[in-house]
Amino acid sequence: MKKSAGLLVCLLTAACSGSAQDTGKVVISINGQPPQTQAFERKIFDEDVAEFERTHPDIDVQPHEGFMDPKTFSAKLAGGQLEDVFYVYFTDPAQLIARKQAADITEYTKDIPHYQEVRQELRDVFSANGKVYGVPTANYSMGLLYSRKVFQEAGLDPDQPPRTWDEVREKAKRIKENGKVGFAEYSKSNQGGWHFTTWMKSTGGDVTKDGKADFNNANGRKVLDTLHRMRWEDNSMGDKQLLELADVQTMMGAGQLGMYLAAPDNVPTIVNQFKGNYADYGLAGIPDGKGTLIGGEGYMINPKADQKKIKAGLTWLQWKYLNPDRIEPNLKRYQEQGQPIGLPVPPAADIWTGDVRAKQEELKAKYATVPTQNFQKYMDSTAKGSIEPPNAQQVYAILDSVMQGVLTNKDADRDQLLEDAEAKVNAVLVK
Numbered sequence: 001m002k003k004s005a006g007l008l009v010c011l012l013t014a015a016c017s018g019s020a021q022d023t024g025k026v027v028i029s030i031n032g033q034p035p036q037t038q039a040f041e042r043k044i045f046d047e048d049v050a051e052f053e054r055t056h057p058d059i060d061v062q063p064h065e066g067f068m069d070p071k072t073f074s075a076k077l078a079g080g081q082l083e084d085v086f087y088v089y090f091t092d093p094a095q096l097i098a099r100k101q102a103a104d105i106t107e108y109t110k111d112i113p114h115y116q117e118v119r120q121e122l123r124d125v126f127s128a129n130g131k132v133y134g135v136p137t138a139n140y141s142m143g144l145l146y147s148r149k150v151f152q153e154a155g156l157d158p159d160q161p162p163r164t165w166d167e168v169r170e171k172a173k174r175i176k177e178n179g180k181v182g183f184a185e186y187s188k189s190n191q192g193g194w195h196f197t198t199w200m201k202s203t204g205g206d207v208t209k210d211g212k213a214d215f216n217n218a219n220g221r222k223v224l225d226t227l228h229r230m231r232w233e234d235n236s237m238g239d240k241q242l243l244e245l246a247d248v249q250t251m252m253g254a255g256q257l258g259m260y261l262a263a264p265d266n267v268p269t270i271v272n273q274f275k276g277n278y279a280d281y282g283l284a285g286i287p288d289g290k291g292t293l294i295g296g297e298g299y300m301i302n303p304k305a306d307q308k309k310i311k312a313g314l315t316w317l318q319w320k321y322l323n324p325d326r327i328e329p330n331l332k333r334y335q336e337q338g339q340p341i342g343l344p345v346p347p348a349a350d351i352w353t354g355d356v357r358a359k360q361e362e363l364k365a366k367y368a369t370v371p372t373q374n375f376q377k378y379m380d381s382t383a384k385g386s387i388e389p390p391n392a393q394q395v396y397a398i399l400d401s402v403m404q405g406v407l408t409n410k411d412a413d414r415d416q417l418l419e420d421a422e423a424k425v426n427a428v429l430v431k
Contacts, residue, residue, distance in 0.1 A: 032087035103301035137321035139296030140263035161284035172236035175258035182236035192403030193396030204290035285381025294385030342368035
């Protein structure tokens with residue numbers, strides 16, 4: 001981190017001693033700094049710290065690598081080792097709030113410009129009982145990623161991706177008839193349960209409700225029936241199963257797959273790993289569109305932080321992540337560095353509503369380095385997003401067995417799969 005000139009002199013001369021507090025600065029420690037192995041991301045982060053300190057000379061930012069680790073979090077907090085401003089995934093805030101392990105920042109949100117224009121469902125992740133305990137900075141929602149090239153080869157219109165699961169099944173069959181896998185799905189490493197949850201949300205359901213399992217019902221049976229038909233009646237999902245993310249991305253990158261459920265960040269991963277072309281891929285809204293799974297990240301404040309640190313921490317977060325004035329400079333900077341512009345991922349995270357969102361979309365089109373029209377149907381989707389279930393990874397591990405059962409055993413008792421998983425999930429939720 002680049003220190004101010006005054007501090008640098010102090011550090012280099014024996015006659016000067018003390019710390020940033022001696023200069024009247026507010027010192028805040030933050031985590032979320034990318035590791036040096038992520039050279040571009042680290043460069044951007046460190047440049048932002050230096051620019052922030054230059055424009056906010058009363059605040060000294062001390063960045064740390066790493067993120068929130070639930071296994072060590074409580075010990076770090078108790079031992080005074082937790083950063084003042086700490087990164088969290090959307091699955092973390094509810095438990096941290098319940099344990100009083102994050103500062104109440106409700107009274108400070110009125111001073112965060114454009115805070116009300118951040119998407120409500122994202123703000124809700126960091127709220128409880130009318131109080132606010134953090135701010136969202138980026139998110140994803142699940143949609144349908146598809147190969148425009150494979151669509152064309154199968155005689156399908158790549159500008160008309162499927163809008164319903166029935167249409168997914170129909171187009172997957174066409175792709176299979178052309179010798180490719182029409183649709184792929186995960187079923188191991190907790191990723192099968194993750195995607196089963198996404199399917200449930202697309203039907204208007206969910207995997208939990210009011211602290212209990214909520215998938216052993218008509219929505220759950222509909223999901224499994226659709227998967228069974230695609231796998232065993234249509235054979236449009238191929239014979240190789242027990243897939244996870246890397247398998248499916250490899251199939252897509254090799255031009256052997258038509259569709260799978262994904263977030264937008266999958267597109268640059270496939271392009272970069274397999275030397276692909278952004279023009280060959282499209283992203284649509286979640287089929288049926290009655291709901292979708294969202295995830296993401298944000299920051300919370302150490303509950304031991306005093307008022308000055310809270311204000312300084314929120315000033316940093318607003319300046320770096322929630323700052324419409326920096327949208328255009330950031331897009332220029334990414335464009336100059338040869339980074340993809342036009343996807344709903346940083347530096348243009350899809351967290352905004354209203355005029356800010358409209359401005360961001362206009363600027364993304366202006367600086368686009370990818371064909372934005374290929375991803376517009378995803379952006380136009382109106383599916384309401386909701387976050388992952390409590391104890392998500394334990395729930396997903398159980399639901400993996402449901403996905404594995406229907407995809408590897410033609411004669412699997414689908415009702416029994418749901419019933420067995422329901423009992424196991426309820427036992428986890430009770431704990």
